Amino acid sequence: xxxxxxxDNDASMITEVATLEVKPGLESAFENDFDLAASIISxxxxxxxxxxxxxxxxxxxxxxxxxWETLEAHTIGxxxxxxxxxxxxxxxxxxxxxxxxxxxxxxxxxxx
Amino acid sequence: xxxxxxxDNDASMITEVATLEVKPGLESAFENDFDLAASIISxxxxxxxxxxxxxxxxxxxxxxxxxWETLEAHTIGxxxxxxxxxxxxxxxxxxxxxxxxxxxxxxxxxxx
Numbered sequence: 001x002x003x004x005x006x007x008d009n010d011a012s013m014i015t016e017v018a019t020l021e022v023k024p025g026l027e028s029a030f031e032n033d034f035d036l037a038a039s040i041i042s043x044x045x046x047x048x049x050x051x052x053x054x055x056x057x058x059x060x061x062x063x064x065x066x067x068w069e070t071l072e073a074h075t076i077g078x079x080x081x082x083x084x085x086x087x088x089x090x091x092x093x094x095x096x097x098x099x100x101x102x103x104x105x106x107x108x109x110x111x112x
Numbered sequence: 113x114x115x116x117x118x119x120d121n122d123a124s125m126i127t128e129v130a131t132l133e134v135k136p137g138l139e140s141a142f143e144n145d146f147d148l149a150a151s152i153i154s155x156x157x158x159x160x161x162x163x164x165x166x167x168x169x170x171x172x173x174x175x176x177x178x179x180w181e182t183l184e185a186h187t188i189g190x191x192x193x194x195x196x197x198x199x200x201x202x203x204x205x206x207x208x209x210x211x212x213x214x215x216x217x218x219x220x221x222x223x224x
Contacts, residue, residue: 015165017175031219042222049223053127053216056183063129063216065177071168104165104175107143110154111161 013048014071018101020062022094027060030094037090040083041066046073064099071103125160126183130213132174134206139172142206149202152195153178158185183215 022030034052041047048067055061068074078084092098134142146164153159160179167173180186190196204210 014168015163017165034220038220038222038224042224050221051127051218052220053129054219056126056215056217058214061214062219102170102173103168105168106163107166107174108146108150108164109162110150112150112154 012070013106014068014074015104015106016064016066016068016074016101017104018064018066018099020064020095020099021097022060022062023096024060026094027054030062030091033090033094037087040087040090041078044073044078044081044083046070046077074103124182125218126180126186127216127218128176128178128180128186128213129216130176130178130211132176132207132211133209134172134174135208136172138206139166142174142203145202145206149199152199152202153190156185156190156193156195158182158189186215 031052038050038052041050046069048069050064050066053063053065055063066074068078143164150162150164153162158181160181162176162178165175165177167175178186180190
């Protein structure tokens, strides 16, 4: 566990958090296309890891967490790359509305 | 990394996600009290790990991620415990509005 923890603790590391509202009925297709899209984001410079989570209470809602080495790795490196156009093409048509994306610093984690 | 991954992949594991809107100006006090409160949640049966994240774009917004072995470890085990009353007492007065909490299953993660 210590290795990952060491990586996660990098002071400059950023977590991108996006709540994704998928059009009801398209959840399976979205998850399949996300599998393809994952290889796009995971190949981007400064990408660390990601998780796609599906809501128990509202099953068309997902949360995407992406860990980046720096904020700019996402906002500039990924978003201004040609690969981002492919990512959008694969995924954006599933969303209604389009997601708001925010970035977070880790201030506490456990177990200690 | 494999060890943590093995743990994370437990099919029944649940991620609690709460967006916390802290009253502006009280962020430092909240973070200090969260340090105390963390020992309450991390002692609860079925608790796996947690992260408190602070938003870059809106610095009074936080996201709390808590991994639980099962949904019920949170909704019954923790929420119906006497310790939850202490947790609320320490933290709830910082929030406006009170947070909505949802639970998520992991459907994808990377790197593969």
